[in-house]
Amino acid sequence: MKTIMEPFRIKTTESMKIISKKERIKALEKARQNVFLLNAEDCAIDLLTDSGTGAMSTKQWAAIMLGDESYAGSKSWKRFEKTVQNITDIKHILPTHQGRAAEAILAQTLIKKGDVIPNNSHFDTTRANIEYVGGIAENLLCKEGLDTNNVSPFKGNMDIEQLKQCIENHGKDKIPFAMITVTNNTGGGQAVSMANIKEIKQVVSQYGIPLVIDCCRFAENAYFIHEREKGYSDMSLLEIAQEMFSYADAATMSCKKDGLANIGGFLICNDDTWAENFRNLLIIREGFPTYGGLAGRDLEAIAVGLMEALEFDYQRYRHATIQYLSNNLDEIGVPIVRPNGGHAVFLDAKKILPHIPALQYPGIGVVNALYIEGGVRAVELGSVMFGQFDENGTELASPLDLVRLALPRRVYTQSHFDYLVEVIKEVWNKKDQIPGYKITYQTKFLRHFTCHFEKISQ
16 A cells, blocks of 8 residues: 555544634734744644644553652652663663753753863754853754755764864863754754764764763654664664664653653663762752652653654654655745655745845744744744854854744644645745844843744835
């Protein structure tokens, strides 16, 4: 059969509404032209993020009923711990309420002012947590990753020569750990090869630098390795994941992605001293180390979801839906990041709106046009989210201006995707009418969540 259908049946539905275009324009004006500030009920197709927005399975809902809410050492904690250790074989397991809490604990215990953290690409909260404590988040993406038309299978890889140069330039004492993000969200949801992870580990080990994996989409990355990397097609996704983690000294996780849960995360490590420092801060910030800010029912749902994410049929279906959307946009001629990512389709806003300068934020122009045209909420991954300022306070543009259509797991059907394609086609046909934007209010960290925009008259 050529059709890859959903490997599930739908038992519960949630009603949705589509407000009129006039109402959408008014809603966006009220939200200061920032889709983050919209009411969710006013978004017909919500692709703002795939984080915590998925649908849980019957097994997860059943597991929730087993939730042991004991404060310390609950049965739910034991099931969670056993599952994470089965996948990662890492010694110390610390649950957190979500991924950014794990990142904050990691940064606040290990990073000093002026320290440098190399990564293939830091995502927004990772970078913010590093910079909040005075660290420098350095992106070392391979050159293929900066070319949206390049179809290399592992465009999320770190540039090994840049990594070596980074260590030589700053010295190992300034680098408390290196990171690798799988899949590489910032670079278009692109895969990282096992060979690249292994080579990164070899390089940093020579200098005594630990390797931390940002693993929130580890199962999707395992699927890419299974499909694209020689020597892995006969291995299960669990076995591939286990090999990935064998190169890690620690990892941060948002279980709102490949944990298939609506909340939760973890911070794991092999080093006893690290674990003690993490645990001390965890108790202050999150709660007792066997629940970490989560209810027992959440630990149960995550334990089931982590294993469901590693089911081959589920991953094949998820990647097929993303490929379906990519193929339809290719037929229209809409510029997208190739090959398609693991959790989203990324529109190339810079190529869609070449008449908009980078610091007039073409990504915001596309995002707002999608909402006005069809009630579709997407997110900009460009100069608003990842732009920086030089020492003189001059804003620097991001090398990529992307719009991410992040697909919640097990939520939308083919007719939703067909509607989405129609909306994108309308925006594409009216692209010359889309204006640039300026920021009228922003915060120092993670400005994209709350900043205000105004249109720039053409």
